Amino acid sequence: MSLIVPYYRTDYIGENINYIVNGKNLSTFIKPKENIFTKNNPTSATVLGNGLTRNYPDTQLLLKINSKKLLAGYKVVYACNRAVEDVIDYDYYVLKHPTFMSTAPEYKFNQIYLPNDIFIKFKEQCNLIPYISYFDSGASAAYLACFDGHKKVFLFGFDRDYGTGWRTVYDGRDPYTEDNLYPNITASNEYMFNVMKTYKDVSFYRVQMDGAEPPASWNSLSNFYNVTKRQAVLAGDF
Numbered sequence: 001m002s003l004i005v006p007y008y009r010t011d012y013i014g015e016n017i018n019y020i021v022n023g024k025n026l027s028t029f030i031k032p033k034e035n036i037f038t039k040n041n042p043t044s045a046t047v048l049g050n051g052l053t054r055n056y057p058d059t060q061l062l063l064k065i066n067s068k069k070l071l072a073g074y075k076v077v078y079a080c081n082r083a084v085e086d087v088i089d090y091d092y093y094v095l096k097h098p099t100f101m102s103t104a105p106e107y108k109f110n111q112i113y114l115p116n117d118i119f120i121k122f123k124e125q126c127n128l129i130p131y132i133s134y135f136d137s138g139a140s141a142a143y144l145a146c147f148d149g150h151k152k153v154f155l156f157g158f159d160r161d162y163g164t165g166w167r168t169v170y171d172g173r174d175p176y177t178e179d180n181l182y183p184n185i186t187a188s189n190e191y192m193f194n195v196m197k198t199y200k201d202v203s204f205y206r207v208q209m210d211g212a213e214p215p216a217s218w219n220s221l222s223n224f225y226n227v228t229k230r231q232a233v234l235a236g237d238f
Contacts, residue, residue, distance in 0.1 A: 001131050006199050009148050012130055019120045030119075030128050033110070044236055045150035046075040048083055048090070049138040050168040050176075051159025053209035058229050059156050063088055073237035075154065078145050080137035082170050084108055092144065094129065096137045097175050113144060136184070139191035146199040154205045154236055158192070160185070160212040189215045196221050207232045 014031040046066065048054055066075055067088045077090040084093045084104045093112045095101060101122065104112060109125035115133035119126060129140055130147060138158060145153045159167060167185065170176045196204050196218065205225045206214050218224050227235065 045145035049157035054157030078141035
């Protein structure tokens, strides 16, 4: 299924997924788990990409403050892949490679979203990414934030390709290895553009911590803002 129109949790009753077991084609209807969405702050969310700036001190300070969940400005956090191993506990995780499930703590399983092909093995414990399984982890996390009804989405760690071949905080660790050339930055940019273009009523704030500008296609969208940390704090009441 392509993301052409916006989808929302309030309308979601589940979906059929197809899979193969022992050479047999099977299909099953997956209902969403009850009480998966915690409405701490229904208007704002933070999405963590895996770019280098995610580990910058200013970014980490904001995340640590937010993790206390004490202020009215608390942001529901959607994180990606190896973030499931971080010391800070986030609200939801999008894992797009089976490697990550081998190191994910079991107590976080009910917070994890998986694509069709990985989900079927963990369908009793984890959650299915609704409808759209082909996006990369960052775009999937942003999509989930919109799907859950957030109207302000703050993007941290959504960096550009620095031309070195390495561009994530997990460089050198499986599957972020040289042989894998992970991720495909061009596809990642296109997926994220698709999310922002589809959810026109959502404001997306890419928090720029370095000198790398966002893709030109992102800047063409009226609901996308490339902001400094200070501007993000003011816009989001961090």
